[in-house]
Amino acid sequence: FPSHDNGLFKVVRYLSDGSVDHQFGIDGIATTSVAIAGLTGGYLAIDGAGKILIGGVSADDRFVIAKFKTDGTLDSSFAGGVATSSVIANLQAGGFITANIITGADFANYPVIAGYTSDGNIVAVRFDTTGFQDMSFGSSGVVVTAVPLLVSGGNIISDINSSIYIGGRLSDTSMFVAKYTKFGLLDPSYGPNNDGFASTGTVLYGLIEGGSIDLDGNNNIVIAGLTTNYSFVAARFTTGGVLDPYFNGTGISYVGPVANLDQIGNLVVDGSERPVVGGVTSDGLFKVVRYLS
Numbered sequence: 001f002p003s004h005d006n007g008l009f010k011v012v013r014y015l016s017d018g019s020v021d022h023q024f025g026i027d028g029i030a031t032t033s034v035a036i037a038g039l040t041g042g043y044l045a046i047d048g049a050g051k052i053l054i055g056g057v058s059a060d061d062r063f064v065i066a067k068f069k070t071d072g073t074l075d076s077s078f079a080g081g082v083a084t085s086s087v088i089a090n091l092q093a094g095g096f097i098t099a100n101i102i103t104g105a106d107f108a109n110y111p112v113i114a115g116y117t118s119d120g121n122i123v124a125v126r127f128d129t130t131g132f133q134d135m136s137f138g139s140s141g142v143v144v145t146a147v148p149l150l151v152s153g154g155n156i157i158s159d160i161n162s163s164i165y166i167g168g169r170l171s172d173t174s175m176f177v178a179k180y181t182k183f184g185l186l187d188p189s190y191g192p193n194n195d196g197f198a199s200t201g202t203v204l205y206g207l208i209e210g211g212s213i214d215l216d217g218n219n220n221i222v223i224a225g226l227t228t229n230y231s232f233v234a235a236r237f238t239t240g241g242v243l244d245p246y247f248n249g250t251g252i253s254y255v256g257p258v259a260n261l262d263q264i265g266n267l268v269v270d271g272s273e274r275p276v277v278g279g280v281t282s283d284g285l286f287k288v289v290r291y292l293s
Contacts, residue, residue, distance in 0.1 A: 007035035009042065009054045009066045009082075025072030032066050032074065032082055039064065041095025047109040048101035051075060055097035055113045061087050063113045063125050065097065079131025086133065086142065088125075090117040094154040100162045106182055107162045110134055114166050115154040121146050122153040122166050122178060138184030145178060145186065155211045159219055163187065167223050169210035175200045175223050177213060177237060191241035198241035200252060205229040212267040214275070216293070220244060224267035224277045231256025232289045234267065234275050248291075255289045 009032045013024040020028035030052075038059025045053045052068040063085040067078040074081030094115015100108050107126070114124040123144045126137035133141030147153065153168020153176075162182035169175050177198045179190040186196030203210070203225065210225025210233070221241075224234045232255040236247035243251025260281035267277045273293035281287060 007037055007039040008032045009039070009056065009064075011044070011052055011054055011068060011072070013072070023071070025068075030068050030072035030074075034082065036064055036082075036084075040093070043095045043097050045097045045099050045111065046101070047099045047111070048103055049109065053097050053099060053111050055095035055111075057091055057093060057095050057115060058084065061089065061091040063088065063091075063095065063115065065111055065113055065127060065131075067111075067131070077130060083127055083131035085113070085125045085127075086140070088115075088117065088123055088142070088144075090119045090121075091123065092116055092118040093152070094123070096154045096156045098156045098158045098164070100158045100160065102160050105160060105162055107134070110162075112137075112156060112158060112164055114156040116150060116152055116168065117144075120148070120150045122150065122168060124154075124156065124164060124166060124180070124184070126184070136183060143180060143184040147176070147178070152209075153211055155213050157213055157215050157221075159215055165213060165215070165221055167211040167213035167221075169207055169225060170199075173203050173206045175203065175207070175210040175225050175235065177221050177223060177241070179241065189240070196241075198237045198243075200235045200243070203227060203233055203252075204254065205231065207233075208262070209264050212264065212277070214267050214269045216269045216273045216275075218273075222267060222269055222275045224264065224275070226261065226264040226279065227254070227256070229257050230261040231258065232261075232264065232277050232279065234277060234291055236275070247293075253291055255291075258287055258289075260285075261287055 041056025149170040155167040205227040265278040
């Protein structure tokens, strides 16, 4: 998480019994050392070597990634421990981060960080393992894609082929996924229109939040959101980017209304291919829903 009063990233690690791992960092907490103005974000990924990546956005419209070794010290081989992107015009929010952890894969352990701009673009930047922007990705390491009706986006995941998926939501109350090749080009084999985009279509009741994504073991993308009637909503797309009829018969499933549910967190797919979505209620409770595969 970012420390908002001084512009630092901080990471805490727990042991499997829920106690703080005091062998990590200093008394269980690792931290960056140089303040970054206006730092937001705090999204995490683990690379194939077990190193910790944490992403965010700075006040001067740059993505920021810090990389920690497994003992909680900064990885100096990665731009001294903290890498920043080139300026992204009108960068609104982001810091969502992923990396292909498959040993020997193209661009293995290259972190990719994503977000969205205030003028309707989703954007992603890929870095190499030394903390420099990967010039083979998009244009000089940056992908910018205009998305009509964009409200928010940037949730990101990479598959075993180093293809990149970015999720988000639109003002027409739909959720979408954009798929990119390993070189940062929209994948023309994905989506019903072969344009790299998959969409849920209009979600019942409208959306408050949406766009958290994960991949299942069959390389199907699952996306989740929160509706205006306080229901969880999840959808699954096939590898071709169309709604999967084997998921609840329509590709979309609703759970709720859930009393006082007003915020969702991330979606993850567990080891049994079951999508799991968390949320928070206005009266201070966590809620978790699990779907069957």
